[in-house]
Amino acid sequence: MLKGRSMNRKMRKEKLKKEKNTKERIVEKEKNRNKLNSKGENVSKEELLTKMKKSIIEGNKDEAKALAREAVEKHVDLNEAIDEGYVPGIQKVGDLWEEGEYFLPELITSAECMKAAMGVLKPELKKAQIKAKSLGKVVIGTVEGDIHDIGKSLVSSMLSANGFEVIDLGADVKLEKFIEMAEAEDADFICLSALLTTTMLGQKKFIELLKEKNLFGRFKIMVGGAPVNQKWADDISADGYAENAMTAVKEAKNLLRK
Amino acid sequence: MNLTIRPKLELLKKELIEKIIEEAYIILEKQGVYVENIEALELFKEAGIRVDDETQRVFITSQLVEDSLSSTPSVIKLYDRSGDKEFIVGEDEVHFDPGSTAVTIIDHKTQEQRKALTEDLVKFTRLTDCLDHLHFQSTGIISSDVPEIISDSYRLYICLQFSEKPIVTGTFRVEGFKPMKDMLVAVRGSEKALEERPLAIFDACPSPALKWSNLTTQSLIDCARAGIPSELISMGMTGATSPVTIAGTLVQHVAENLCGLVICQLAKKGAPVIFGGSPSSFDMRKGTTPMGAIETMMIDSAYAQIAKHLNLPTHAYMGLSDAKINDSQAGLETGIGAVLAALSGINVISGPGMMDFESCQSLEKLVIDNEICGMAYRLIEGISQREDPIATNLFDGFTKETQFLSMPHTRKWYRQEHIFPRVIDRDTYDYWVSLGKKSMDDRASEEAEKILRENSPSLLDKNIFQExxxxxxxxxxxxxxxxxxxxxxxxxxxxxxxx
Structure with a gap:
């Protein structure tokens, strides 16, 4: 048993080492290529994008923010900075999660870095009257009677880090409030979280409320939380269910295609 | 001279206990706690405590905590439905009760979880009533055939009708307290009688980190005034809603529970309070809260030790599992938990029957866990010298042919020294085969059915039930x-x- 585990670890380490070597080689190559590039501008942009990706993967918030500011100062195309700098970073984080290398603390830290960088870039995009790319608008919250925040906040962070525009209503949110906000913001998704076995029933009530108001079908409804499962989601006719923050992102992307 | 020792588990050094309490005091005073209840905020103000009305944050002084601790009883007496049988909640007395508030039940035939109905709750209550090692009843399952809004009072109503044992319960809404208290009063005959002989414990959970919601705070206040013991259920999740280290989570746990205790004492000096909890190790991979994790049990055992240091009655969610069926995980997590809890001298141990992160109950598991609890009780009874001499006299006239089976000494002591399980398998292989190679789960299911068939329900007096x-x-x-x-x-x- 122990032997197997240490073997696994060893193999994983070697795999990582290999990956690192390849990575280093690629970086070397890029550096060499950039050296040949006569325009200093490109060199720094490529480097900047690589650094952005790295800041997200490593969960370095200060660095992520500083690089965003640098991009603004150097007049780098901000959407390019997002799409080719930060987003590949968070995608890599997702991969590392899938591979079992990253756990929740890494995941949430990277998502927060993403948020910090976006906090710098979004106002600039607005100033320049460039529309920030968004996969869709999400209204999210924990249903009334339930003040548990953690699971919902994780989903909120991961959705936002992966390009959704997220309006987080917090915890203990009145069911009507979700609808008001979703209508006002013309949201694509409403995500309801519940940690308590007693409050998950609020998710069912919510869908009944939507039906009453003739709004059922207008928004895609996703549910989650410790006591919630796919069957429950099916029973109450929610569109999607996610077991964790990463699958929430996948599920939301899937629902976009439907 | 009594040579028996009660085996005991202590995880914390005295200096560490004091350090944890000291830091909890600092947090209460410096960071404060959110108390989202107007009445409680008024009580704090009256006690001269700084309250930030806008954020509903109170900054509790060490002096107030000390005063509150000194007015909190160290022992609570709980009584069964008849009012005759007394249970001591305090010192190192151990009482197991089923894990409460499951929303599903395992259907033995399909091995699937399904929503529970009134009929399930009745069976569950009756079964608990019959199982010897479960001293208390708990309102263990939510019936899906009544609206959710009245599910708190409804489960108590069923429980009181079908069981003699004291009950661990709680409210799901502020308005739930009145009908629940009225029922308890109806059973006792008067408010005063209920205060003198409490029949139920009410759970109240702060929300990590450092927050008491309106509902749970109201429950504390209402219970204190009615003389109903409140069980404080702090539930940090390591690294998610509380510090990642066990000691760090203990600091938060103590701070949250002490805030609850202060609220109870402000509502009524001398109000009975149990220092409990349902904290857990947070799984950084799955994002779940495993109750069967060894770290979860370590937190439980440790806060109980701290509570004992503060001279308070204790509670924990232990002796339960995260398994989804009655497999070896179910048995091992429950077994380890129940034994550690008993060794820690925790007064109220809620867990038996429960699976899947406190969300599911199983009648079969309840029967199995009852045996685990029996083993735990036997363990803490310790080893005694029954007679003097211990054994030399048994060897008088010793020959090669001597055996002990027919000795009067054996007959006299074997039932006290040894316990006999009903569903644990001790058969020879061939006999087990001849019985149909049944699993523990199957044997437990048969045992549950047998118990329900052979025992008539201990119903409440008809007139009281009408009330x-x-x-x-x-x-x-x-x-x-x-x-x-x-x-x-x-x-x-x-x-x-x-x-």
């Missing part, structure tokens, strides 16, 4: 529901109440 029924019906009607499910009380379909 309870009125209270329940009125609560249901206030919530626009009038058709309470019919309750089958015996085998005859004619014996129905509530139709």
């Amino acid at each position: 309870l029924h009125k209270i329940m019906l009125s609560d249901a009607r206030n919530n626009s529901f009038s058709a309470l499910p019919e309750i089958k009380i015996g085998s005859s379909p004619k014996e129905l109440i509530g139709s």
